[in-house]
Amino acid sequence: MIANLFQFQAKKEARIRKEELNQFGVVLGDIQTDVIPNRFFICIIRGLLIFMASLGTIGGIASAFELPFNFLLVSLSLLIFSMYVAFLYYNRITFYIGYILLFVIFTFSAFLLYWYINSGYQAFWNCVFEQYSDYFHLSYYRESTEFITDRYITLSVTMAFIGFLYCILLNITISGYMNLTETFLLTFLPLQIPLYIDRIPQLPYLIMLLSVYIAVLILGRSTHFQLSYKQNKKQSFLCRRKKGEQQHSYLSSGISMLTISIYSVVFGTVFLLLTSVIFYSNFNGKYVSNVVKNTTDEYVKTYIQNGIFSFLNRYEATGGLSRGKLGGVSSITPDYETDLTVTFVPYSSDSIYLRAYTGMLYENNLFEHVYSDRYNDSYLPYVSQSSPLYGRMSVINMGADDVYNYYPYETFYTSLDAPGSPITGFTLDQAKDNYTEAFTLLSVPATDIDSEEALSSYEVLYLPYQEQMSYAHNSSITQDYEDSVYACYLQVPQNSSSLLDTLDTICEDAGLLSLAEDAANAKTDSEQQAARLAIISALKRYFAVNYDYTMAPGTTPRDYDFVDYFLSVQKRGYCAHFAASSALILRRIGIPTRYVEGYMITMSDVLNATVIDSNTDGWIAGKLTMPDSGLVEVDVTDASAHAWIEVYLDGYGWIPVDMTPPSDDNVLAGNELLGLLSGFFTTAPRNNVTEENIEIVLPAQDGSSFSTTFGFILRPLVTLFVCLILLFLCIALLVQCKKQHQVKVLLRNKNYSAALVLEYRTMLLRLKRYMQLPYDHPAVSDVIACLQSFIAPDLAPDLASQLPSLERILQKAAFSNSQISQADYINYSSLLHSLSRSFRAASKNKGLSHK
């Protein structure tokens, strides 16, 4: 089809010229030159430019970060690959077949070297992030797993591989268009990774790049470097027609290209040597402060810490609370700054939830906090006359949303007299009556607070909450309160049939309907509690099996419902997704539920916290189940912000339920399935790595065995060899098909003479391969005589008798103006085939081999 296109263009050009000739009486033909552009030479120069650009970029980055790599392996492989890609533009055949072969080799080697490339890639980014973290004094940076720890090998392989990718791209910009802008962007932008933090690549790499820039700038601006694979070998000029103008450009001048390239290298070297003093001066961006630089710095920091998806957020998502706004955050991007400083005595290994925001009404992707109800979002603590344990907690708000206060569950006293206090409806007097022992804790002085930094600080007394199998009756719960809960917390948007259908489907799939029936039929509060807890467990299991946890799920499309999209399409999300969805699912089956945001202090936070005093006097009253606990001060960062739900249990009140499943190892499996690119551009979290995975993929990862050490070189070579054989076979097949097609076309046009001559030529070529003919261009009679003498003993008498007539017919077909008949063609064509077969048999008998 493409060949037809070129033929069409040639025909169009011929037609235009014919028209011009008729119109003007004279027309300019194809301009000729004494020297036809030397494609081979031009491809070599292009290959050298591509090599310099790719090695300049890759080596420049590696040298700037002082990454260990095998220079010889990388530069040699890049040189070979540069030449290969440059020769793709040699002609049409090399272009089309070469690109297919390139794709096959590239993909195969990528799969074979997957873990080396992946590890090298992760190693590179780990080094980069480390350097950036030092430069910007970041408290946190992403670190990825290197499955193979030998960085010398992995980085060498990765650099060569990424270099290949660069060669392919640079070949388009250099061989294809000789375009400086594209070449510059391709090479300079990656080089910004080290340059941005004032890390300077080694001078030879910069010289290479600078030389390429100068050469491409000069060559690109002249019009003599457009020799494309499309032009035929003898074409020297390219003609462009414009209105009233015709431009004839000489295609390519190899000598000029070479001269310019050499002068560029010389000039680039001299120039950089003269100006190298700039690199060693204090001309750097470290202490520069302006709007552009500062904004870029912020973006860079965000990227270093949170990845590229953090740029897709529709509103700020630097951790902390979202106040019920859902769907606009593509990726959670915490800044890891301390939001709260919490001082308390840990009482169990369970996480402690600091509750702040509750959502009641779900509408337009927002869980709205509604104050219309007189109970607000109150939490009625369980009133125990003889509690075994009381705790005191000091909370200092360092950077969290100051609209809210952050209280642990079962708080019955707070030093703040602020609206939204958790003890609304539970008067202070009542608390003091019930928890007399707890109030004695307040006699110990509070922690010193740095008033300049703190937004607010307060202390609370609470009953350490723990998840239980069953919950006792809470005397604070009144019928009026319960009615209010059922009135407010069963709302589901009724205007979205899609959402309702999705919720119903989930309820059915998760097996919640039968459990909900049990809950509805429960006769006592304890039966109902058990049924509801069973529903919660079932839903948790369902989420854990069917949904994935991720910090970067992507935003919800604007016209979609957040919960509906998550449950039916997205199926991956972070805590807000699970909390909001489970709230609506539970409401759908009649369980009052509300959406809650706040902070979660996990056991690992506690373990990383500062123990300020081993004496817990004044901070805990009662018997601790963790006897070694001391007073700890936990810096709660915005990364600890969390969303969960509260489920109402009749007779007891609200209990916190965390519906977010733990992150699992699916990411790694996904990487394997997605293959190459996912491995390059995802940074697998460290906690995703298991020893099992590594062992499966890399049987001998210590690098001691031969296959592991050299396998990454041998396997692609074997693959390349197999590919070349396949290519050779394909070409042979194509040639054979082309010949047959030619014969078919000739027969269709009733050109029997030409068809017979073509078949004779095929046979003649075979003869020439196996036996010595008297001349290079033997006459028909010589060939027939030679053939006859060679296969005389095996020649059937009927065939031998036809040989003279075959000679006559062949001469007629070759030299006469009149065509041979169809019958003659059929007869003598089959005779030629028979002779060919006989010749093959005879040559086998005589043990002749291919010349």
Add this chain to the structure above:
Amino acid sequence: MIRKNLPFIISYALILLCNLLGAIFYRQSFLAVLLLLCAILPPISIALTKHALLTLRYDAICTIQNLEAGNNVLITFHLNNPSFLPLLNCQIDFTFENLYFPNKTLHTLSLPAEPKRERFFKLPFQTSMAGMFVFTIHTLCITDYLHIYTFSLPFNKEIKIPVLPKELDLTLPAIPKAAAEDEEKITNHQRGTLSSEILQLREYRPGDRLQHIHWKMSAKMDELLVKEFDYSLDLHYLLLPELTGDQVQEMFSVYYTLGRLLLKKGEIFKTAIYHPTDHTFTFLDIIDDESLLQSLYQLYYEPIVNCSSIYEQLCFIYPISAGVVRICGDQLIFDKVGGAL
């Protein structure tokens, strides 16, 4: 030419600006180096180009004198750059046309002048119509490496090649001869045998053949005197090629073929060429192939007229004319009234 460089200048300025902004806002040493490079490249580029073009040699030549329609005219352009610097952007603007078919298309030929090399570029022009082929080089411009400044070199050259009409496969028709005063005096003069008896001597008029000048008498009288032979009275063929209508090509072919046939037969004749600008005629003696070609070349410079009254003009200006063979397109029209010119 400056307009052609403008996009390059703007794009280069943009590169410079981006570098400048980058260096100001980000203060990167590599950007500073690039900025410096961008600043010094243009003067270097212009200076080197100017240096190289001082030694550049160039010419355009065509070796053939004339050719028949349907053949190719080959014009060779040669470019010799003895400098060690390549000149990548040499541009030649040229036009070409057959004077009867004006073609205003401007052709630009972009060539590299390779360092220390002489290169030849052949421009083949295929012809299909008779007429005067004119190849005109307007300018030779050399632009510097960055396309910022263009140098114009003096190179005005015009090459004219007459394209002859195709000779037709004709037999000589029975052309009526002009009436002679005395039939017996008619002599068939062969080529080169023009020394028959001299009728009279007269003063030289432009257009007279040099070999007819009577050098001895001219020297004596101190003015150019031309011999008039008696055969002029016997000249009985006058061809009038009429450049009218749309069958001019056919007219050329007929005229050329007829002239060749007459000359082959040993006949000499006159051709009347009409000048529509001043409504005059030039009479050319066609005595050999050379003079036939000269008459054809003169004809090529005459414009085509729309009126069909050339013959009437001739009769009006030269009332004694008779025996005129009019060539209109591929038609021969004979004037029955014979007479001496």
